[in-house]
Amino acid sequence: MEPKLHTHPAMVLPSPPHAPPEPDPLEQELRASLVAHRPVPDADFDSLLPARPRIRSASFWSAVEVAQTASRWLTTAGATRVLDVGSGVGKFCTIAALSTARLVWGLELRAELVAVSRQLAHRLRAQVEILEEPMESLDVSRFDGFYFFNPFAEHLMEPVERYDDQFPASPDGFLRDVSTVERWLRAAPLGTAMVTYNGLGGRIPLSWKVEKSRLVGGDYLRLWVKRTASEDLSDALIELNEHLVSARQLAGLIRGKDPRVRGNPLVARLVAGFS
Ligand SMILES: C[S@@+](CC[C@H](N)C(=O)[O-])C[C@H]1O[C@@H](n2cnc3c(N)ncnc32)[C@H](O)[C@@H]1O
Numbered sequence: 001m002e003p004k005l006h007t008h009p010a011m012v013l014p015s016p017p018h019a020p021p022e023p024d025p026l027e028q029e030l031r032a033s034l035v036a037h038r039p040v041p042d043a044d045f046d047s048l049l050p051a052r053p054r055i056r057s058a059s060f061w062s063a064v065e066v067a068q069t070a071s072r073w074l075t076t077a078g079a080t081r082v083l084d085v086g087s088g089v090g091k092f093c094t095i096a097a098l099s100t101a102r103l104v105w106g107l108e109l110r111a112e113l114v115a116v117s118r119q120l121a122h123r124l125r126a127q128v129e130i131l132e133e134p135m136e137s138l139d140v141s142r143f144d145g146f147y148f149f150n151p152f153a154e155h156l157m158e159p160v161e162r163y164d165d166q167f168p169a170s171p172d173g174f175l176r177d178v179s180t181v182e183r184w185l186r187a188a189p190l191g192t193a194m195v196t197y198n199g200l201g202g203r204i205p206l207s208w209k210v211e212k213s214r215l216v217g218g219d220y221l222r223l224w225v226k227r228t229a230s231e232d233l234s235d236a237l238i239e240l241n242e243h244l245v246s247a248r249q250l251a252g253l254i255r256g257k258d259p260r261v262r263g264n265p266l267v268a269r270l271v272a273g274f275s
Contacts, residue, residue, distance in 0.1 A: 024123070031124045034098040037072075040064045045091070048123060053089045053116055060163055061091040062149050062197060063217040070147055070195040071096035073212055073223040077193035079145025083107060085135070085181070086151025090117025090128055096147075097126040106130045107138065110166050135180045144191070146184075150198040152177045156266070171266050178202025178270070186231055194224045196239060203236035203247055203270065210244065235274060247274040 026044070033040050045064050046057045053061070062070070070092065074082055080102060084092045087106025094117075097104040106128065108114050114130050121128035131138065140146075154162050155174035162169060178201055185194070185205050194200075194208070198219040207230070212223040220242055236247040251271040253261050261267050 027123050031098060031126075034064075034068075034095055034124070035101070037068060037099060039068075045095075048120055049089055050116060053113070056163055057089075057091075061088050062095075064091075064095060066149075066197055066217050066219075066221060067092040067095035068099060069214070069216055069221060070197065071099045073195055073221075074145040074147070074193050075100055077145070077211070077223060077225050078191060079193040081105070081143050082145035082147060083131075083140065083143040084147040084149075086149065087117060087130060088113055088149075090120050090130065092147055092149070093117065093128045093130070094121050094124055094126040097121070097128050098124060101127075103127040103129060105143070107135065108132065110164075112164075112166070135177060140184050141187075144189075144193065146192075146194040148181070148194065148196050148200045150196075150201055152201045153198075171269075174201070174266070175269055182236075185226070188226050190226055190229055192226045196220075196222050196224065199239035199241075203238055205236055206232045208237075215242075238270070247271045251275055 026047070030040060030045060030048070042057065042063050046054045046061075049057065071082075074096070082096060082102075082104050084096075084104070084106045087093050087108045090106055090108075090113075093104045093106040104127065106117060108117065108130055109132070111132075114132055117128065117130050152174050154167050155169045155171065155177070157169070159165065181200065182203050182205065185208060197216075204224065207226055207228045208224045209227045210222050211225050212221075214221050220239070222239070234248070238245050238247055238250060247270070250261065250267060251274045254264075254268055254271065255275075
């Protein structure tokens, strides 16, 4: 008599070669809420991040409410091709892409964060493209909206305050990056929109007007739109918390040896040429 062969069913019935993975209930719920513009607790969103970027989220990445508001303002201003300059883990990009059902671009120099942001967008099925090129050589003419969450501040932080030691921080790097953005802003076509959170960090040409401003999540969010074609090069605006200060005013304070800016070589270089 033939011996009976006890085969496990899985051995004889292989699973289909490309069976889609089971959808994750949290990812589905987060995605549905963001598409419907509903509030999402930051702790829930951040639970999709690996430990290190999750722990630093409150300091380094936009809160969900901030990203939702910034994205809504950019849409209201007519922006359809938005770039987040310094996109980190892609929190703004992912939220904006789901809120608008559009492709949103990010620019990030830390390879680890580029990988995290691509993974995050993939998990929430958001249309996000992360660029990894130097700012100076980036062609920004294809974008009509920008988001900046004070991306260059790390240049000026103490080493212990920085996200990690992978950032090539230096005062010269700060001035180089804010000058690059200033060049973009001067060259931008009329109607180009920009949202800054906690300040852009650099000089904003007078051709740009603040159209909305709100304290959200402890810092100022501002919508700027380029409204005049002719450039007045005699002055520029600098965001200092709730204040908008003119570069000429700041230069005057330095010349007058005002104690609040005295001896600050960086501020002096930022306003050099304005008098
Ligand atoms: C404060 S985080 C903001 C992240 C993101 N925009 C958000 O709102 O969640 C600033 C990010 O800008 C990146 N960054 C700073 N300078 C950059 C540069 N020149 N090119 C690309 N990324 C830069 C940093 O690595 C960091 O991830």
